[in-house]
Amino acid sequence: MLNERKIKMAIDLRNKFKEIKILKDEPLSNYSWTKTGGKADYLAFPKNYQEAETLLKFANENQIPMTVLGNASNLIVRDGGISGLTMILTDMNDxxxxxxxxxxxxxxxxxxxxxxxxxxxxxxxxxxxxxxxxxxxxxxxxxxxxxxxxxxxxxxxxxxxxxxxxxxxxxxxxxxxxxxxxxxxxxxxxxxxxxxxxxxxxxxIQAEMDHLNYLRKSKQPLEYPSCGSVFKRPVGHFAGKLIHDAGLQGYRSGGAEVSTKHAGFIVNVDHATATDYLNVIKHVQETVFKDSGIHLQTEVRIIGKA
CATH class of the missing domain: 3.30.465.10 (Uridine Diphospho-n-acetylenolpyruvylglucosamine Reductase; domain 3)
Structure with missing residues (x-):
């Protein structure tokens, strides 16, 4: 986004939305579950329907790119961050x-x-x-x-x-x-x-919830930041098994690693960047395809500038 447009946008946001918390050049690594991601030009925290509606209409009227985030759990934000206005809905939590x-x-x-x-x-x-x-x-x-x-x-x-x-x-x-x-x-x-x-x-009900959480804790690498399941389940197969069978558990690029506990997860083991994550994803897809002929599609949402 051009600097002069960013300045005008900053003035408009400051004047029109005094009741809404809006942060400038905010690192999205502060919010993503992978602890990676570049900066948002502007990150807004609407508290209700009306504020979200007003922000979206403002973005439409001014031809400003709008991105919406929830808990940023099954998400990778590229290291270049997100241009324009980003809404994160965590304050709408009733x-x-x-x-x-x-x-x-x-x-x-x-x-x-x-x-x-x-x-x-x-x-x-x-x-x-x-x-x-x-x-x-x-x-x-x-x-x-x-x-x-x-x-x-x-x-x-x-x-x-x-x-x-x-x-x-x-x-x-x-x-x-x-x-x-x-x-x-x-x-x-x-x-x-x-x-x-x-x-x-x-x-x-509580017993069933406790049982499922036990299974999750015993099988998934919850001790590390991650974006959850990275790949969709191919028809007739399990992504984790395909990755395991291809010998990819423990494969690392930078600080991102295919989990040794659950092959369907990529974990941040050492100050990973989003680029590290994307490099691992690409390598896993290429290797699994060579090994099995199956193309793994990402379940995780990947957004932002490279």
């Missing part, structure tokens, strides 16, 4: 219960939503007890684990369209697939989600 429904704002942690459901004696969300992402990210990518997926329990989502309108989208409108929703195609922003659950036994 979660409440209404009958058999859990309603959560986009920036709320999926893990926290499972705790709220358990306390209310609602079952169906246990599979997400260890998913580190946000509610918005979970809907956006149809997050799932241990046989459960977001689409199984989602009733509707509140969405900010790319034209700046707030709409309600039902389950069928979201066109869910494996790690996919129609939000990825439309460029909209999930603001909140309503989950329909069933009445259950609090003790049994």
């Amino acid at each position: 979660i409440h219960v209404d009958g058999n429904h859990v309603i959560a704002e986009a920036g709320a942690a999926y893990i926290e939503a499972t705790k709220v459901a358990q306390k209310a004696g609602l079952t169906g969300m246990e599979f997400a007890a260890g998913i580190p992402g946000s509610i918005g990210g979970g809907v956006y990518m149809n997050a799932g684990a241990y046989g459960g997926e977001t689409e199984y329990i989602l009733e509707s989502a509140t969405v900010l369209t790319n034209t700046g309108n707030i709409v309600e989208m039902g389950h069928d409108d979201l066109d869910f697939g494996y790690r996919h929703s129609s939000i990825q195609d439309s460029g909209g922003v999930v603001l909140a989600a309503t989950f329909k659950l069933e009445k259950g036994n609090k003790v049994l």
Whole structure:
């Protein structure tokens, strides 16, 4: 972005959005779960629907690139950072219960939503007890684990369209697939989600959550920063097994390494950069393809400038 445009943008942001926290040249490594990533020109923290809507309309009217982040867990931001205006929704994190429904704002942690459901004696969300992402990210990518997926329990989502309108989208409108929703195609922003659950036994719900978290802790390298599962599951195969069979566990570029505990994870073991991560991803894809003829597609979202 040209310097003069950045100056005008700074003046406009300062004058128009005094109630919204906006940081300039903010390192996104402070927010990403990999602890990597370049700077955002401007990073805004909307607290409600109206602030998010206002920011998006401002960006559209001024032809400023807009990027939206949730908990930045299943994400790699390139070392060149992100131009324009970036919204991070972590301050939009309300979660409440209404009958058999859990309603959560986009920036709320999926893990926290499972705790709220358990306390209310609602079952169906246990599979997400260890998913580190946000509610918005979970809907956006149809997050799932241990046989459960977001689409199984989602009733509707509140969405900010790319034209700046707030709409309600039902389950069928979201066109869910494996790690996919129609939000990825439309460029909209999930603001909140309503989950329909069933009445259950609090003790049994907690026991299932504890069991799944034990499995996650025993199998996944939670002791290191990572972006979670890097690759989608190929049809008829498991990405981790393909990577393991190709002899790639322990492969390292810079400070990023294919986990020796779970081959589907790339971990930050020594001050890795985003470029280190991308180098490992490329090497894994090339090696697995040579070894098995299968091309691994990334599940992790990769954004920003090189």
